[in-house]
Amino acid sequence: MTKTLVIILNHNLPEYTDWLYNSLNDFRGETYDLLVMDNGSKPELMPATTHIRYETNLYWGGALNEAFKLVLKDNQYDSLLFLNNDMEVTAEVFVNLLRNELFSKDFAIVSPCIAGREQPWKQMQNWGSPETRIVKWADLMAPLFHRKFIEAVGQFDPELYYGWGQELLSHEICTERGWKIGVSDHICILHIGKQTLLQNRLFSKKTIEDVVTEEPVSLTDSHAMAMNDYRAYFVSHPMKHGGFDELRSYGEHYAYQEGMAKKQVGIHQEPKRTFLQRILRLLRAE
Numbered sequence: 001m002t003k004t005l006v007i008i009l010n011h012n013l014p015e016y017t018d019w020l021y022n023s024l025n026d027f028r029g030e031t032y033d034l035l036v037m038d039n040g041s042k043p044e045l046m047p048a049t050t051h052i053r054y055e056t057n058l059y060w061g062g063a064l065n066e067a068f069k070l071v072l073k074d075n076q077y078d079s080l081l082f083l084n085n086d087m088e089v090t091a092e093v094f095v096n097l098l099r100n101e102l103f104s105k106d107f108a109i110v111s112p113c114i115a116g117r118e119q120p121w122k123q124m125q126n127w128g129s130p131e132t133r134i135v136k137w138a139d140l141m142a143p144l145f146h147r148k149f150i151e152a153v154g155q156f157d158p159e160l161y162y163g164w165g166q167e168l169l170s171h172e173i174c175t176e177r178g179w180k181i182g183v184s185d186h187i188c189i190l191h192i193g194k195q196t197l198l199q200n201r202l203f204s205k206k207t208i209e210d211v212v213t214e215e216p217v218s219l220t221d222s223h224a225m226a227m228n229d230y231r232a233y234f235v236s237h238p239m240k241h242g243g244f245d246e247l248r249s250y251g252e253h254y255a256y257q258e259g260m261a262k263k264q265v266g267i268h269q270e271p272k273r274t275f276l277q278r279i280l281r282l283l284r285a286e
Contacts, residue, residue: 004032004099004144005074006081007067011038011057012045012201016085016192021049023091032081032095035070039063045201057202059161064140068150078103080145086192087142097187098144101132108149108179109170112142112187123183132182137251138170142189152177159233162226168247172239197222 006024010017021036028034038050040057058066064082071077079102081095094112102110113126123135140163152173156166174181196202200216207213234244241247 002031002078003076004079004081004095005067005071005077006032006034006083006095007070008034008036008083008085009039009060009063010036010041010047010050010085011196012041012203013085013195013199014041014045014047016087016195017047018049020083020085020087020089021047023089024095027091027095031099033077037063037067042203060163061156061161061166062158064163064166065155065158068153068155071147071150072154078147080147080150081142082140082145083142084191086195088190088192089142090188094187094189098184101182101184101187102144102146105132105182106180107132107182108146108174108177109138110144110182110184111139112189113183113185114141114191115188116190126185126188129185132184134180135183136171136181138167138174138181139183140167140170141191146179149173149179157233157237159229162222162230164226164248165230165233165244168234168239168244168251171247171251172241176240194219 006028008017008020008024017036021034024034035051036047036049038046038053039059039062040054046053052066054063054066067080067082071080079099081098089112098110098112101107110132111124114124115126123133123137124139124141127133149170153169156169160166160169171181173179197217197219200218202217202222203214204217205212205214231244234247239247241250
């Protein structure tokens, strides 16, 4: 087991997928293989290079389960890097830097930090830490999974199609086994963010009088549907830390309060300001 399987997930956004694939493809070889997984795109919105195609949209959670199957079937893979397509990376070093953090420092999951505008989960922002930060909340924006984690999970519950539930359960699984989850500030991605939804490229099928039609799903409707489903799921599947809302609240508290405020010594956390603005204000005060 000596390689990482890198999978780029596409759904109706070939422009972004092609850009990310071409940048990473130049450097694949001894340490990683690279595949494009198309998740039920319209034929005219498929990437130029597609290795795996599903006729229907499995959503993020279903596609991740399929990626886990590929790793578990092939003993050469010691890890899985599962990438949304709407991001840019420093392709020359991206995969190998993440691999080094995962294996040399014994993590179960390692994620890069997110450059640019602030994201809802503050622990994914760049805090300027020289070491990979141990975090209590798995954000699966661009996760590198250790094979031992994939073997422990096998398959996530298919009801968790959208992705938040996998983040909650990843934290639970790692906590139970004493495994670490990390975010690396020296490994950055630029995330463009929710492009399939923002560009109305997520569609649902409806059948009326035996006629099948496709209609765009709005960002608001998609999130509302997922939140309702996930709350119902975690009510019927109690977790060690409680239900969905309790554990999500715990993650938010850590990300906004405990983590950032304690790590950024001398910089008071202000959620409305960007990291750069806080740095500049501190420098002016000196």
